[in-house]
Structures are given as C-alpha cells and as structure tokens.
Amino acid sequence: MKKRYIAMIVLVGVIIGWATLGGTQAVLHATSTPEFCVSCHTMDTPLKEYQGSVHFSNAKGIRAECSDCHIPTHTIKDYLWAKIRASKDVYHEFVTGKIDTDEKYELHRLAMAESVWEQLRANDSATCRSCHSFAAMELYQQSSSAREMHMTAEQSGQTCIDCHKGVAHIAPQMQLDTSAFEHLYELANNTPHDIKQAYPLDYVQMGELATINPTVELIVEQSDAQQRTVTVAGYQMTGAESVIYLDKGKRAVVATLTEQGQEQLALGDSHTDEYGNEWRSARLTGPITAPVLASSKAIWEYGEKLDDTYCSTCHAKIPASHFTVNAWGPIAKSMGDRTDISALNLEILTKYLQHSAKDAVNTAQEEQ
Numbered sequence: 001m002k003k004r005y006i007a008m009i010v011l012v013g014v015i016i017g018w019a020t021l022g023g024t025q026a027v028l029h030a031t032s033t034p035e036f037c038v039s040c041h042t043m044d045t046p047l048k049e050y051q052g053s054v055h056f057s058n059a060k061g062i063r064a065e066c067s068d069c070h071i072p073t074h075t076i077k078d079y080l081w082a083k084i085r086a087s088k089d090v091y092h093e094f095v096t097g098k099i100d101t102d103e104k105y106e107l108h109r110l111a112m113a114e115s116v117w118e119q120l121r122a123n124d125s126a127t128c129r130s131c132h133s134f135a136a137m138e139l140y141q142q143s144s145s146a147r148e149m150h151m152t153a154e155q156s157g158q159t160c161i162d163c164h165k166g167v168a169h170i171a172p173q174m175q176l177d178t179s180a181f182e183h184l185y186e187l188a189n190n191t192p193h194d195i196k197q198a199y200p201l202d203y204v205q206m207g208e209l210a211t212i213n214p215t216v217e218l219i220v221e222q223s224d225a226q227q228r229t230v231t232v233a234g235y236q237m238t239g240a241e242s243v244i245y246l247d248k249g250k251r252a253v254v255a256t257l258t259e260q261g262q263e264q265l266a267l268g269d270s271h272t273d274e275y276g277n278e279w280r281s282a283r284l285t286g287p288i289t290a291p292v293l294a295s296s297k298a299i300w301e302y303g304e305k306l307d308d309t310y311c312s313t314c315h316a317k318i319p320a321s322h323f324t325v326n327a328w329g330p331i332a333k334s335m336g337d338r339t340d341i342s343a344l345n346l347e348i349l350t351k352y353l354q355h356s357a358k359d360a361v362n363t364a365q366e367e368q
Contacts, residue, residue, distance in 0.1 A: 028083060032067040040093045045105050049169045056168075064131065069168060070116070072126040082119075110172040117161050125160035132160065145331070152322070163315035173340065176309045180302055181345075187298055188291035193223045198230055198292035199299055202344060206232070206286040209261035210244075214344065215299055215351040216254050218292070221285060228292070231285045236267065238278040248279040250325040252354045255284065303352025310341050310349065320356035328353040 030036060038047045050056050055064040070086075072078040092098040099105045099112075120128070134154045139147045149163065165171050184201050191198075198218040203211050210232070212218070218230040234244040234254040241262055246252035248271060257265065261284055268281035293299060311317065323331060332350040341349070354360060 031083070031086075032071055034065045034067075037066040040089070042089075042093055042099050042105070045102065046169050053168045064168075068130070069127050072123050073130070074123070074126045078123055078126065085119075109170075113165070113169070113172050117165060120161035121159060128160035128164070149318075165314050171314050173313070176305070176345075180305055184293070184298055184302055185291065188293050191292055191294045193225065193228070195220055195223075195292075195294040198228065198288075198294065199296045200288075200290060200292050201299065202290065203347075204288050204290040204292075206230070206255070206261070206284070206288055208258060209264060209286040210255045210257045210284055212255045212288070213253055213351070214348050215296065215303075215355070217296065218288075227287045227289045229285065229287050231283055233281070233283045235279050236265070236282040238270075238280075244282050244284070246325065246354070249273050249275075249277070250354075250359070251329065252325050252351065257284070261286075299348065300352055300355065303348055303355075306341070306345055306349040307352065310339050310345075311335065314338075320353045321358045323353070323357060324359045325354045325357045328357055 037043060050066075055069070057063070071082045093100075097104075099108055120126075134150065137150060139150060142150065152158075153163065181201075188201055196219070198220050200212055200214055200216065200218070202214055204214075206212055212232055216232060218232055221229045221231055223229065232244060232255050234246055235248050235250075236244060242257050243253055244255040244257065246254055255261075264284060264286075266283040266285075270278050270280045272278050307317065320328070329350060332346065332353060336346040336349070
C-alpha cells in the first residue's frame with residue numbers, strides 16, 4: 001500500500017509538472033505569434049511599417065516575424081527576460097494608454113527605439129545573427145560600399161544594430177537644435193574687419209564672378225565696413241571650367257563661376273593626373289558682403305552636430321577618415337535623401353566629412 005501511495009504521488013507530481021511546464025510553454029509560444037503581437041491597436045503603426053519592410057516581403061520569399069527579431073532564443077535567460085519586459089506593453093495598452101494615439105506614439109518613438117537598440121547591443125544582435133552572419137556572407141556579391149562596411153564591422157567588433165537601425169520600423173528623426181546655426185550667425189555678424197582668413201556659413205556671391213560654397217577658406221585681401229575683397233583658391237579641371245575644386249583630383253566644389261568669373265580667373269601650369277584629367281591651380285579675387293567666420297572651428301563643430309543628428313541615428317558613427325573626399329560627396333547625398341536635412345545643412349555636413357576624409361590635406365592654421 002505504501003508503495004502504491006508513493007507511486008500515485010509521483011504520478012500526480014509528474015502530471016502537475018507536465019501541465020505546468022507544458023502550459024507555460026504553450027502560453028509563451030502563443031504570446032510570441034504575430035497575431036498576438038499586433039492584436040493591440042497601439043501596434044497598428046509598427047505593423048504597417050513592418051509590412052512595408054524587406055523583412056516582411058522580399059524577392060527570396062523569406063519572412064522574419066516579430067519574435068524572430070524581438071525575442072532572443074540563444075539563452076533561456078534572455079528569452080524569459082524578453083518576455084517579462086514585453087509585459088509592460090500589455091500594461092500600457094490597458095492601463096496607462098501611453099502610446100494609444102499617433103501623436104503619443106511619435107512622442108515616445110525615440111525612447112522605444114533606443115530601448116530595443118540597447119537590448120540588441122547587449123546580446124550582440126543575437127536575433128539578427130540567427131539569420132545573418134559574417135561567415136555566411138558572400139561579400140563580393142555585395143556593393144563595394146556594403147562590402148567595405150561589413151569588413152570593417154567584423155574587424156572592429158561592431159554588432160548589427162550599430163548600423164542597421166530602422167530596418168523594419170521607421171527610425172526616429174532626431175531634432176536639430178536650430179539655435180546652433182543661429183549662434184554661428186551671431187559669431188559671423190561680430191567678426192572683425194581685419195581678419196586674414198574668412199569662412200562663409202552659406203552660399204556667398206562674389207560680385208558678378210562666382211558663387212562660393214559654405215565653409216570654404218577665403219584669403220582676405222582688404223576690407224572695410226561695407227565689404228571684403230577675398231581670394232578663393234583651388235583647382236580647375238579641363239572640361240569643367242565653371243567649377244573650382246578643392247584640389248587636384250578631389251572633386252569637392254569650392255566655387256561655381258560665371259562666364260565673367262572664368263575670364264578673370266588666374267590659372268597656373270597644367271598637370272595631368274593618373275586618369276588623364278588635366279588640372280590647373282586657380283585663383284579668383286572679388287568682393288563679398290555676406291557675414292563670415294574668422295575661424296573654421298565653430299562651423300566644423302556644427303558639422304559634427306549634423307553628423308550626430310542625421311547620420312548617427314540610423315547607424316553607428318562612421319569616422320570621416322573612413323572614406324575619400326570624392327567618395328563622401330555621393331554617400332552624403334544618398335543618405336541625405338532619406339532624411340529631412342536642408343540643402344544648406346547637407347552641404348555643410350558634406351564639407352565637414354570631406355574636410356577630414358582619408359585623403360584630405362588640411363593646414364594647422366585652419367584649425368585655430
């Protein structure tokens with residue numbers, strides 16, 4: 001009889017344990033399905049964003065579901081912690097209404113995104129790596145820029161989320177502090193007349209001769225209360241006579257010339273580069289009336305703010321020295337097209353990146 005009771009107790013314990021564990025597993029599985037994840041009306045916005053992403057529909061016919069990205073399964077600890085953290089979403093759905101309107105959702109978009117990014121950084125983008133890995137990549141089937149970035153990321157120990165933010169949901173737009181640019185104009189309006197170098201904040205007209213790009217170093221020849229006479233210097237390439245570039249072979253535009261400006265240009269001897277392009281040093285002197293800075297330091301600090309605001313929100317910050325002067329131009333433009341950055345700020349950002357590009361040559365005097 002005693003053995004029978006013991007057997008019954010063990011059997012009941014097994015049944016209860018099985019029911020408990022099985023029930024728990026069933027609940028955990030049921031709450032990981034896409035249907036459950038989007039059953040709350042506050043998930044309408046992320047659902048629509050997800051449905052428009054490559055993770056929902058692509059040429060390969062492979063779909064990553066909510067749990068594939070948001071619930072790591074590489075360890076039980078991370079799996080259960082992700083489920084516990086997710087319970088707050090139910091709480092806010094039915095109790096606080098924290099994101100129950102489009103306006104509230106946008107207000108909290110950045111904080112929610114940063115929370116997810118931090119989770120992915122902490123587990124080395126475990127859910128991303130469940131599908132993607134450096135070892136499985138055929139790098140030479142990727143674009144040259146993607147190949148270079150992936151090789152750099154692997155060598156430097158970066159994780160997926162460092163660069164691939166906003167892949168399934170729209171990345172939050174950082175707000176630029178407009179007072180920073182207003183401060184630059186305050187500095188420019190108080191620039192003394194007797195400076196030796198000048199740096200424009202905007203596109204500047206040099207009389208009827210040229211339009212000078214922002215951030216370009218100008219040599220001040222003479223000045224008074226009304227205007228400054230300045231010289232802009234660079235290089236002209238045969239076939240593109242209306243443009244002064246930063247240097248031989250470096251196609252960062254310094255100034256765009258009118259026909260009158262081309263006629264007054266002072267040109268040096270010609271040199272042919274390795275690609276057969278003919279270059280000559282070029283100088284143009286003329287009047288400007290726009291406010292300018294006496295040092296490039298403040299405008300490069302503003303350029304760094306632009307980099308932090310418009311570039312680093314979507315991916316890890318890429319050092320300016322990572323690309324060449326010529327590479328940064330199209331890269332900045334293609335990335336700028338995905339944001340609401342203004343044309344002027346994009347030009348300043350591009351010049352900031354080109355200024356410290358891997359093949360840029362800058363003088364110590366300019367940094368003072």
